Amino acid sequence: MLDQRSFPLASLKLLASARSAGKTMEFKGESFKVEELTEKSFDDVDIALFSAGGGISKKFGPIASEAGAVVVDNSSAFRMTDGIPLVIPEINAEDMGGITWQSRKGGIIANPNCSTIIALMAVTPLHREAGVKRMVVSTYQAASGAGQAAMDELVLQTKEALEGKEVTKNIFPIQYAFNLFSHNSPMQENGYNEEELKMVKETKKIWSFDDVSITATCIRVPIIRAHAESINLEFERPLSETRARELLSTAPGVSLIDNRAENTFPTPLEASFKDDVFVGRIRKDISSDGEKGLDLFVCGDQIRKGAALNAVQIAELLLKQ
């Protein structure tokens, strides 16, 4: 993402655990040696992109910030922490507040959960117009949300299943090839898993709006790298299909694919490797009264807009401030 978007960096430092230190990686034709992450790593860093899990973020995020770097954190460590902005640049850039990299005063900005980002890219323009009262989401989530190893396991298992062999299960306890299962994040006492509750809580924070009721069912489907979501919306105020389509056709980072005549709608395959979130199946909900309900279907690349792209967009916002 830094490469493809030609992020104007003066220097690049790659940090990882001791295990990876010493490896080399290419960036724009130049070789960079991976260094071991230590408490001294951030002394000369302006912007630090973290994506090494919640534990590392919790420990090293504050250290980097105190050293003067602005941290853009992809883990869930700080998302719900008061005072830490949770940002989708197209939606709530204003929440970045006074954080600047030039001041060398540090700061932490959290990158939201992938399913939340992908849903809100499509739902927020509608929320601003008509006020979302209630949202019922069912997700169709790709392997990539669980990392490269999960993507590899899906491919390996699919080969094995096609050959009639027993499938290798290292990442998930359930066969993934030609199957789907309830999201593997920890189950809470109320019967929702963490992924589902992230969608509920993060939406309220990103919208700065508590007065919305949300339920989600998060399911992993045997797809490589883009998520899909079926979203049912109830609004405070009437919103026609036509107006919803108008709003979404001009929303930044959103592409409409909603051709009923040709039966073409967003698919995860089409959304893969794309920056935009795709939306379609926009229709008046026949189970709602009047024009206060809509159904829609969204797809977005989990690795791009669901993670890396959104993080780099936050870093780009920092440059503008």
Add this chain to the structure above:
Amino acid sequence: MLDQRSFPLASLKLLASARSAGKTMEFKGESFKVEELTEKSFDDVDIALFSAGGGISKKFGPIASEAGAVVVDNSSAFRMTDGIPLVIPEINAEDMGGITWQSRKGGIIANPNCSTIIALMAVTPLHREAGVKRMVVSTYQAASGAGQAAMDELVLQTKEALEGKEVTKNIFPIQYAFNLFSHNSPMQENGYNEEELKMVKETKKIWSFDDVSITATCIRVPIIRAHAESINLEFERPLSETRARELLSTAPGVSLIDNRAENTFPTPLEASFKDDVFVGRIRKDISSDGEKGLDLFVCGDQIRKGAALNAVQIAELLLKQ
């Protein structure tokens, strides 16, 4: 199904188009020659199981019935016809009315849509207790719903995709391997496809209850033969999680898999080749007030309970009458 359930038939007649006539098929160790379907085919038939598409049903269903056979029709031809029962034996056997095979007076009974059957097996016991007011469904439908050719195409495409080849698209215009797409049934003017509207209309007929609001989003996922559905329910009267679990644990044809501690819930792979519909993820909907909302997740074999098993169960009911 006839074989596995030891249906007590005295004789068996296999009917098909001229193209298939003359082929032989095995049944309980005996060879049967497929005969060409004609207007005279039903003169000596007591029960006729139709599964050859709506056109054939519309033409030959009434002919068979007039010849004195009771038709159990798996197509959508008669499902919404007034006076023709639409039956899930565990749910509305009483709707079969006075139809008997012994009278030789004929009759037509319709087998519901597969997604409708699978949803209602789990939802009906809850509806009877607390009255379903509104239902929001998102489906995860298998290839089998589009027939053997679709199942074969999914397997072929998956092999091709793994080999980096372009995929063969004969059945669906969109790649199915490692992808999902909006159900391929014809799109209606209101933006719902026929599969979705079947769920809406058939539910009301099966329940003999118009006062329920339903919306559905039907999606095909790259799974071979069992459907999954994410179902959000709003009730007229309070219904606790505990009571819902109690009701479903004793509902005929339903198996509970709802182990939060172990994170085990229904999967289509586990539901495949099984007669029961599996239900889990039963939880109080946190977006609803009080105890008037529940979320759940169901899986059922599309070929068995979604089609052939339900049809044979209807035939079994005829024997009991």
